[in-house]
Amino acid sequence: MKYPKLFEPANIGSMTLKNRIVLSPLHANFTVCDKYTDRFVKYYEERAKGGAGLIITAHIKAEKDIDPYPKTFGYPIFDSAAEIKYFTDLTETVHKYGTKIAIELSPGTGRIADEPLPDKRPVGPSEIPLLTMPDVKTRELTKDEIKQLVKSYGKAAGLAKAAGFDAIYVHFLAYLGDQFLSSCWNHRQDEYGGSLENRMRFLLECIESVRANVGDDFPLIVGIALDHGFAGGRELEETIEIAKRLEPLNIGALHLRRGSYDAMSLLIPTPYVKDGIAVDYAYEVKKAVNIPIIVDGKLPNAAYCEKLLEEGKTDFVGIARQFVTDPYWPKKAKAGKEDDILPCIRCVQCINRVFFSKSSACSVNPQFGREFEGPLPKTKEPKQVLVAGAGPAGMTVAKFLAERGHSVILAEKSGELGGHLIEAAVPAYKKETAAYLRWLKKQVEENPNVDIRLNTEVTPEFVSSVRPDAVVVCTGSAPYVPAVPGIDRSNVKLATNLLVNYKDEEVGDKIVIVGAGLVGCETALFxxxxxxxxxxxxDMLPEVAQDVIYLARLSLLEKLQEEQINSRTGLKLKEIIPEGIIVENEKGETQTINADTVIIATGLTSDNKLYESLKDETEEIYAIGDCISPRKFIDAVQEAYAIAKII
Known part of the structure; x- marks a missing residue:
């Protein structure tokens, strides 16, 4: 076995796990009417089948009367015996594969509430602003309401045990529980506020209520933040003290993460954040107590996890997004087949979509969330399909068409597979994207049903000579080049070309990047x-990185500031001169910005000429990806999968 420490059995309290791999909580918004659906059960089943030792469910609330929020995310409620049947389906399914499952049980939402209901004001430990609507404040819970929440919490734990859960995950991170623990949000003047002893009272009473309903030997995992990541938030020293006070309570494990919803780049790491963002902090807790710990936060691969375990930095590894992209990564790692693992590119689309009331989806695994549909069916009528363009859309559709049994000609006019993935994978901090590109190339290169033809431009004449049964146009997009004087000067470079063909001697010391969207910002970091x-x-827009999705944008802006990259917005490029560029502001005033090198990153424009020339002449033709309009990887990949299913 390649990773003996990662795959050795280990205990959390009285619960024995087959390995040290924990699927961390990740809410995918697959619920309907606050209930787990078959879609959610199949999602978890696939991860159990793939080799997870322990699954921790996403957020499940213990009650809905005092704190009915949030409504948008559809968190399940476990407040009555009538719900047992829904959760029993889940636990029995997971147990078939020798995997254990813990329920992430939350006592409430607090300041993470969404839009207030007309007759129900959000509640919290104190009167504090809501995270997303600071003009709205929570109502301070009464002591009687706190007692009711504690009672409901214990009752829900008892119901969870009856439904077959193997452990209770006491969820005191980010939501109501964390708000009670933390002086930045807990301003109470009674026995639930003030000193750490008082701020911990709600947590300890919840644990006591759980014990009264599940017994002293039933495993408990407590999830808490190592630090909040913002000025005035909890720091590591206080978290260590919290852990020390939990030690006498027979806690099976601590699940430790950094950050909060106010510092999401720590809580939900992006490509711009270092690997193992929480490891050193969690190790300080581990050294202070004898409670096993689960560390979470951008653990990149099995080798990294094995090293953490060997060095004693953690007892278990908590991973969520790698399970989104490839539910079978544990089995593949155990067999030494790491090259077959579909890597997570840290784009955070899966989580960002949930924040905006959508079901979760993945940029690289279009089958995530569709597990309930079963595997792609083999075709009963194999066709010869011509795929024009071998970027992410072209390679993805070719992969799935070939797996269904079609014969695919994958034609690419350049000499290399990858499209815009090639330049996207260049920066060192985009190593996950580089791994994804290698994985995608491997899928088509090793499939005997895919005939790859590089340096082959698809034209109407080529289509006539091949005579395919169907054509999928994936010709992508090209850099938009503004028509301004001086654009052809030798000191002007396209960002996409610069990333792939970088030569230090051709780039001066003083650089201006025209275009502060994702490509421009990532070129600056490169x-x-x-x-x-x-x-x-x-940029002519009023802010930097406006085309970047919400969660990633916050992290990207922090990185740009950390690297001291300057930005000037609200300026339109008018001319490129030997000394730099001339720009115009909203008032029509011009100014010169000096530069040795000018880099153009002004977006992309669709290359749809082939589709337009074929659409009226070809009986079965499809267009996917950037040739429709320049968008994100997730759009190309999801469209490719959808088309592969119907051909």
Whole structure:
């Protein structure tokens, strides 16, 4: 076995796990009417089948009367015996594969509430602003309401045990529980506020209520934040003290993460955050107590996890998003087949979509969330399908068409597979994207049903000569080049070309990047990696990175600030001159920004010429990806999968 420590059995209290791999909570918004659905059960089943030792469910609330929020995310409620049947389906399904399952049980929402109901004000430990609506404040819970929450919490734990859960995960991170623990949110003047002893009272009473309903030997896992990641929030030293006070309570494990919803780049790490963001902090807790710990936060691969376990930095590894992209990664790692693992590119689309009231989806695994549909069916009528373009859309559709039994010609006019993935994978901090590109190429290169033809431009004449049964156009997009004087100067470079063909001697010390969207910002960070110091982003929009999804944008802006990358917005490029660029502001005033090198990152434009020339002449033709309109990887991949299913 390649990773003996990762795959050895281990205990959390009285519960024995077959390995040290924990599927951390990740809410996918697959619920209907606050109930787990077959879609959710199949999602968890696939991860159990794939080799997880322990699954921790996503957020499940213990009651809905005092704290009915949030409504948008559809968190399940476990407040009556009538719910046992729904959860028993889940636990019995997971247990078939020798995997244990814990319920992430929450006592409430607090300041994470969404839009207030007309007759129900959100509640909290104190009167504090809501996270997303700071003009709205929570109502301070009464002591009688706190007692009721504690009672409901214990009751829900007892119901969970009856439904077959193997452990209770006491969820005191980010939501109501964490707000009671933390002086930045808990301003109470009674026995539930003030000192740490008082702020911990709600947690300890919830644990006591759980014990009264499940017994002293039933495993408990407590989830808490190592630190909040913002000024005035809880720091590591106090978390260590909390852990010390929990030690006498027979806690099976602590699940430790950094951050909060006020510092989401720590809570939900992006490509711009270092690997193992919580490891060193969690290790300080581990050294202070004798409670096993589960560490979470951008653990990149099995080798990294094995090293953490060997060094004694943690007892278990908590991973969520790698399970989204590839539910079978534990089995593949155990067999030494890491090259077959579909990597997570840290784009955070899966979580970002939930924040905006959508079901979760993945940029690289279009089958995530569709497990209930079963595997792709083999075709009963094999066809020859011509795929024009071998970017992420083209390679993805070719992979799935070939797996269904079609014969695929994958034609690419350049000499390399990858499309815009090639330049996206260049920066060192985008190593996950580089791994995804390698994985995708492997899928089509090793499939005997895919005939790859590089340096082959698909034209109407080529289509006539091949005579395919169906054509899928994936010709992508090309950089938009603004028509301004001086655009052809030798010191002007396209960002996409620069990333792939970077030569230090061709890039000066003073750099201006025209276009401060995702490509421009990531090019700036790449140039910082190369040792360039004087970099300025210029954009006609009022803010930087406006095309970047919400969660990733917060992290990207922090990284740009950390790297001291300048930005100037509200400026339109008018001309490129030997000294730099001339820009115009909203008032029509011009100014010069000096630069040795000017980099153009002004977006992409669709290349749909082939589709337009074929659509009226070809009986079965489809267009997917950027050739429709330039968008994200997730759009190309999801469209590719949808088309592969219907051909």
């Amino acid at each position: 140039l910082k990696e190369q040792g360039k110091k004087d970099i300025t982003l210029v």
